[in-house]
Amino acid sequence: MSSDLTAVAFPGRAGNATEVAATPKVATRTNTVDIAILMAAAAGLAHAFSTPTHWRWWQASGVFFAVIAVAQLGLAAALFFHRTSTKVVLAGVWSNVLVVSVYVASRLVALPGQPGMTAHGAPKAPGRSFLPAAPEGVGAFDMFSLVVELGLIVLLLTLLPSRTRSKVTSALMYCGIAFCAFAVWSVMSNGAIR
Amino acid sequence: MSLSRRDVIKTGVFAGAAVALPAAKLAGVGAAGATPFPEALLPKPFTRPFSTPPVAVPYRKDATCDYYKMSMQAVDAEMIPGYKTTLFGYNGSVPGPTIQATQGRQVVVRHMNALPAQHPILGYTPWTSVHLHGSASLPQYDGYASDVTMPVGGTREDGSVCTDGEYKDYHYPNHQQARTLWYHDHGVHHTAENAYHGLAGMYTMYDAEERALPLPQGKYDVPLIIGDAMFQAPFTDAAGVKRAPLLFSLDNQSGHWGNVIWVNGTPWPLMKVEPRKYRFRVLVATISRSFKFNFKASTGVAVPYQVIATDGGLMPAPMTISSHRQLGGERYEIVIDFSKFAGKTVDMLNTSPTNNIDYTNTNKVMRFQVGTVVTDTRNNTVPTTLTRKRDIMNLTEAMVAKDATGKPIVRTLRLERSNGQWTVNGTTWEKIVASNYEFVECTPLMGTVEKWIIQNNSGGWFHPLHIHLVDFKVLRRNGRPPMAHEMGPKDVVYTGENETIELLVRFDSAGKYMVHCHNLVHEDHDMMTQFEVLEADGTKCFDDPMTSAMAKDMALEALDVL
Numbered sequence: 001m002s003s004d005l006t007a008v009a010f011p012g013r014a015g016n017a018t019e020v021a022a023t024p025k026v027a028t029r030t031n032t033v034d035i036a037i038l039m040a041a042a043a044g045l046a047h048a049f050s051t052p053t054h055w056r057w058w059q060a061s062g063v064f065f066a067v068i069a070v071a072q073l074g075l076a077a078a079l080f081f082h083r084t085s086t087k088v089v090l091a092g093v094w095s096n097v098l099v100v101s102v103y104v105a106s107r108l109v110a111l112p113g114q115p116g117m118t119a120h121g122a123p124k125a126p127g128r129s130f131l132p133a134a135p136e137g138v139g140a141f142d143m144f145s146l147v148v149e150l151g152l153i154v155l156l157l158t159l160l161p162s163r164t165r166s167k168v169t170s171a172l173m174y175c176g177i178a179f180c181a182f183a184v185w186s187v188m189s190n191g192a193i194r
Numbered sequence: 195m196s197l198s199r200r201d202v203i204k205t206g207v208f209a210g211a212a213v214a215l216p217a218a219k220l221a222g223v224g225a226a227g228a229t230p231f232p233e234a235l236l237p238k239p240f241t242r243p244f245s246t247p248p249v250a251v252p253y254r255k256d257a258t259c260d261y262y263k264m265s266m267q268a269v270d271a272e273m274i275p276g277y278k279t280t281l282f283g284y285n286g287s288v289p290g291p292t293i294q295a296t297q298g299r300q301v302v303v304r305h306m307n308a309l310p311a312q313h314p315i316l317g318y319t320p321w322t323s324v325h326l327h328g329s330a331s332l333p334q335y336d337g338y339a340s341d342v343t344m345p346v347g348g349t350r351e352d353g354s355v356c357t358d359g360e361y362k363d364y365h366y367p368n369h370q371q372a373r374t375l376w377y378h379d380h381g382v383h384h385t386a387e388n389a390y391h392g393l394a395g396m397y398t399m400y401d402a403e404e405r406a407l408p409l410p411q412g413k414y415d416v417p418l419i420i421g422d423a424m425f426q427a428p429f430t431d432a433a434g435v436k437r438a439p440l441l442f443s444l445d446n447q448s449g450h451w452g453n454v455i456w457v458n459g460t461p462w463p464l465m466k467v468e469p470r471k472y473r474f475r476v477l478v479a480t481i482s483r484s485f486k487f488n489f490k491a492s493t494g495v496a497v498p499y500q501v502i503a504t505d506g507g508l509m510p511a512p513m514t515i516s517s518h519r520q521l522g523g524e525r526y527e528i529v530i531d532f533s534k535f536a537g538k539t540v541d542m543l544n545t546s547p548t549n550n551i552d553y554t555n556t557n558k559v560m561r562f563q564v565g566t567v568v569t570d571t572r573n574n575t576v577p578t579t580l581t582r583k584r585d586i587m588n589l590t591e592a593m594v595a596k597d598a599t600g601k602p603i604v605r606t607l608r609l610e611r612s613n614g615q616w617t618v619n620g621t622t623w624e625k626i627v628a629s630n631y632e633f634v635e636c637t638p639l640m641g642t643v644e645k646w647i648i649q650n651n652s653g654g655w656f657h658p659l660h661i662h663l664v665d666f667k668v669l670r671r672n673g674r675p676p677m678a679h680e681m682g683p684k685d686v687v688y689t690g691e692n693e694t695i696e697l698l699v700r701f702d703s704a705g706k707y708m709v710h711c712h713n714l715v716h717e718d719h720d721m722m723t724q725f726e727v728l729e730a731d732g733t734k735c736f737d738d739p740m741t742s743a744m745a746k747d748m749a750l751e752a753l754d755v756l
């Protein structure tokens with residue numbers, strides 16, 4: 001991001017007269033938004049990149065990936081064009097929390113409607129090998145996207161007024177606890193993990 | 195604005211859970227490259243006692259023929275000590291019992307499909323078709339992929355259900371010369387699954403010429419059937435039995451590689467040998483893995499060995515080598531002289547060729563513990579000339595038949611991946627099925643010799659190319675002479691990355707036969723086509739692989755005298 005753009009962008013982004021006064025804070029604040037833009041864009045591109053393969057595997061997941069990609073790129077654009085109102089930031093936080101939640105769930109259980117696996121990409125046919133749907137594997141690329149999204153959520157949190165932020169972080173904590181409970185349930189109900 | 199300490203902690207719970215749960219899974223099980231069954235629970239290499247498969251006992255004999263009954267059935271085996279693994283075996287044995295045949299004496303095997311209606315994990319119907327690999331059997335007894343024998347309650351490809359189950363009698367002529375053959379499943383679309391679960395066994399054929407040679411015989415003539423396996427995470431079933439089911443990956447389209455190397459069904463066995471010569475019949479029965487074998491003594495020296503026979507039997511002369519590569523379907527008979535290693539050990543090792551997936555101990559195969567006493571000194575010699583009677587090895591390019599324009603007949607088989615499928619010249623088995631088994635790649639005439647060129651233009655994978663019915667001679671590999679160990683009659687050729695192989699093939703009987711990749715995952719999806727040898731006068735063979743000897747209803751088996 002160029003510095004003159006930052007200068008122009010400055011009043012709109014801050015949205016809070018008291019916080020804009022001191023120059024060092026402005027710099028920090030600006031960097032936060034810039035990094036958030038990059039992260040939202042990176043996550044959006046990662047999902048866009050993965051959309052075609054997901055579409056071929058399971059159309060519903062392809063649609064989900066496309067929607068996520070649009071939403072994350074939209075968030076990047078919104079931040080780029082200085083839309084940092086609490087509403088926009090909250091939408092950014094919760095949409096990414098939703099993505100993270102679906103990701104965690106998909107690695108613990110087979111999602112409702114998820115197709116099973118045919119042998120080596122062969123079409124499903126009577127008598128042929130077919131495994132029921134199973135939790136997806138964990139790979140480097142999806143872990144990278146996950147970390148980017150978590151980083152993005154943290155950055156977006158810093159843009160919120162402190163009271164709102166406190167409420168949001170409490171909700172996040174309950175989400176984290178829910179993840180753990182869900183994991184325990186999934187392992188107990190699946191028995192041996194395939 | 196920075197986060198308060200409290201915010202950091204609360205957010206940390208969320209982020210920590212989100213990262214830790216998938217990461218724990220990554221560290222534990224299920225991901226590509228991981229081995230769900232803990233390696234620490236596998237037997238240590240070279241600790242399990244070596245054994246050989248049982249020798250099959252004929253059900254009945256008459257003046258010209260031995261009759262066998264084989265029931266293909268699920269069996270709880272203990273490949274990993276302390277854990278039961280459900281496998282599929284011929285007469286409950288994995289590998290199957292060794293059938294011993296003599297040239298000139300026929301064999302009939304009644305193969306009865308007593309497998310479950312569905313594989314308990316993979317969900318497929320284990321229909322079968324048994325191929326005797328290395329035999330010039332009639333088309334209807336060659337294990338034609340689509341000529342299947344159904345289990346009770348199994349679902350056919352058309353969706354119908356087989357109520358009684360089926361059996362089929364396979365007739366083997368045994369008119370060929372001595373060789374190491376093997377029988378294995380060839381059922382369409384899940385040959386890989388069936389063979390991986392144990393449907394494979396050795397079939398040795400002897401003849402007078404080979405028996406008269408002073409080569410190691412009897413207990414010094416030993417089958418080494420080599421495979422690989424991967425196991426799922428262990429669990430205890432409702433009956434309190436500890437289980438480790440086989441893991442078969444459905445997602446890797448290149449093939450299936452295991453982290454356990456087994457010989458005759460035992461992981462990395464230890465074999466006690468005497469300090470003398472042994473003859474080993476090495477059969478690689480893997481789904482996808484290829485090997486580059488070598489032998490190393492505990493003294494640190496490399497142990498050279500002699501190759502005396504290839505897929506089609508004796509080589510003209512033994513070849514002394516220090517390593518050789520071998521892939522699925524290939525057989526090499528090798529002689530190792532342990533006389534210099536009394537009281538020492540000799541390890542059979544594997545420096546894996548490129549494009550395999552390797553794990554901690556896939557560089558090891560088995561160990562020989564050499565004793566100090568020789569109990570029998572007879573048949574302890576490898577003659578410098580083994581045979582002059584293998585016509586195939588006397589073939590020359592000048593003998594290649596000419597077409598109508600007077601040009602030598604040369605056929606090219608391109609092994610390639612196109613549109614997400616494995617193909618031979620762009621053809622898959624689907625095309626043969628769609629043509630009602632009429633489509634053929636080419637129609638050689640019986641009694642003629644042709645030059646076949648096998649092409650692999652990819653650097654990404656190797657293919658074991660198997661031509662049914664025939665023995666062939668490897669003429670050139672990438673324009674150069676074949677490797678030393680390939681200088682004998684062959685029926686599978688290692689078609690490595692970016693390799694072009696020239697073969698001389700002679701067609702000694704007529705009918706439709708398959709030609710395919712012996713990476714069984716490639717074969718199943720769907721790197722297989724067929725050729726049809728016409729009678730010398732150009733007419734079609736009367737015997738048809740699909741209709742001349744169909745599988746019969748199991749309800750009739752007791753009435754059908756074998």
Ligand SMILES: [Cu+2]
Pocket residue numbers: 616656657658711712713716717721
């Ligand atoms: Cu192949």
